[in-house]
Amino acid sequence: xxxxxxxxxxxxxxxxxxxxxxxxxxxxxxxxxxxxxxxxxxxxxxxxxxxxxxxxxxxxxxxxxxxxxxxxxxxxxxxxxxxxxxxxxxxxxxxxxxxxxxxxxxxxxxxxxxxxxxxxxxxxxxxxxxxxxxxxxxxxxxxxxxxxxxxxxxxxxxxxxxxxxxxxxxxxxxxxxxxxxxxxxxxxxxxxxxxxxxxxxxxxxxxxxxxxxxxxxxxxxxxxxxxxxxxxxxxxxxxxxxxxxxxxxxxxxxxxxxxxxxxxxxxxxxxxxxxxxxxxxxxxxxxxxxxxxxxxxxxxxxxxxx
Numbered sequence: 001x002x003x004x005x006x007x008x009x010x011x012x013x014x015x016x017x018x019x020x021x022x023x024x025x026x027x028x029x030x031x032x033x034x035x036x037x038x039x040x041x042x043x044x045x046x047x048x049x050x051x052x053x054x055x056x057x058x059x060x061x062x063x064x065x066x067x068x069x070x071x072x073x074x075x076x077x078x079x080x081x082x083x084x085x086x087x088x089x090x091x092x093x094x095x096x097x098x099x100x101x102x103x104x105x106x107x108x109x110x111x112x113x114x115x116x117x118x119x120x121x122x123x124x125x126x127x128x129x130x131x132x133x134x135x136x137x138x139x140x141x142x143x144x145x146x147x148x149x150x151x152x153x154x155x156x157x158x159x160x161x162x163x164x165x166x167x168x169x170x171x172x173x174x175x176x177x178x179x180x181x182x183x184x185x186x187x188x189x190x191x192x193x194x195x196x197x198x199x200x201x202x203x204x205x206x207x208x209x210x211x212x213x214x215x216x217x218x219x220x221x222x223x224x225x226x227x228x229x230x231x232x233x234x235x236x237x238x239x240x241x242x243x244x245x246x247x248x249x250x251x252x253x254x255x256x257x258x259x260x261x262x263x264x265x266x267x268x269x270x271x272x273x274x275x276x277x278x279x280x281x282x283x284x285x286x287x288x289x290x291x292x293x294x295x296x297x298x299x300x301x302x303x304x305x306x
Contacts, residue, residue: 036145059279059288060257060258072097079103082114086115141211146280155177203251204252253268257278
C-alpha cells in the first residue's frame, strides 16, 4: 500500500470514528417530553446539550384541551423524562398518552415522570368541587408558571431528577443549576423592583389563570369575566359583571394569549379600561421567546396598561 493510499484509509477511519463518537453523544442525550413550553424551556436551561427536548404544545394552545394524537404518542414512546405541570392541568389528555405510549418509564410514580406542581405551594384550592362549578381543579390552581419564584424549587427538583437519570453528567447539571439559580434570583429582584407600581392595582381577568401572578405582584383581582371556569361568558353575564365595575373600579382586564379575547374586548369597550393580553408562557408572543423574556414582556405589558 503506498503512502497516499494509507493516508486516505487512515483519514476514512478517523472520519468514521468521529461519526461514531458524534452518534454516541446524540444517543447519550436525555430525551425529554415536556407537556407545556415553560417546562421545555426550563429543561433546556438546566440540561444544556445533555438533553433533547420535545414540547407537546405551544403557547397558543389551551393546555387543558389537547388530543393524544399519534405524533405525540411516538414522542412519548421514546421519552426518558416526561415533565408535566400536574395539579390536573393535563388531566384530559396526559393519562391517555401515558397509557397508550407503551413506555413504562413515564408512568406515574416512575423516575421518568416529573410533575412540577409537587414542588410549590398550590393556591386556590377549592373547599369542595362539583360539576356545576365548571373547569375547577381540585388540587388547586395549576397555572404556577406565572410566578417566577416557583421556578426556583422546581429547578432544584428537576436537576435532581436529571442527575438520577443521567448520573454520569451530575457535575454538569449541578453547575447549570447553580448558574441558573444565581441569575434567576437576580432577575426576580429586578422584576420586583420594576413592578412596584402594580401593587394593589384592581384587575379583572377573563379566566382565573393569574392567581400566582397576582400573588407575586400584589395585584388585586376583583373578579373574572367567565361565568364559571373554562366556559365563555354570555352577553347577559358580561352585562351583570359590567354593573359591578362602577363599584370595583378594575383598571385593566387580563387574558392569556391562547384565549379568544372577545369577552375582554366587549367589557373593555364599555368599561373604558384596557385589555392586557399576556403571553402566559414561553412563546406567547414574538417577544416572549425565553423564560426571561416571558416575564419581562409580561411586566412591560402590565406597566404599559397603567
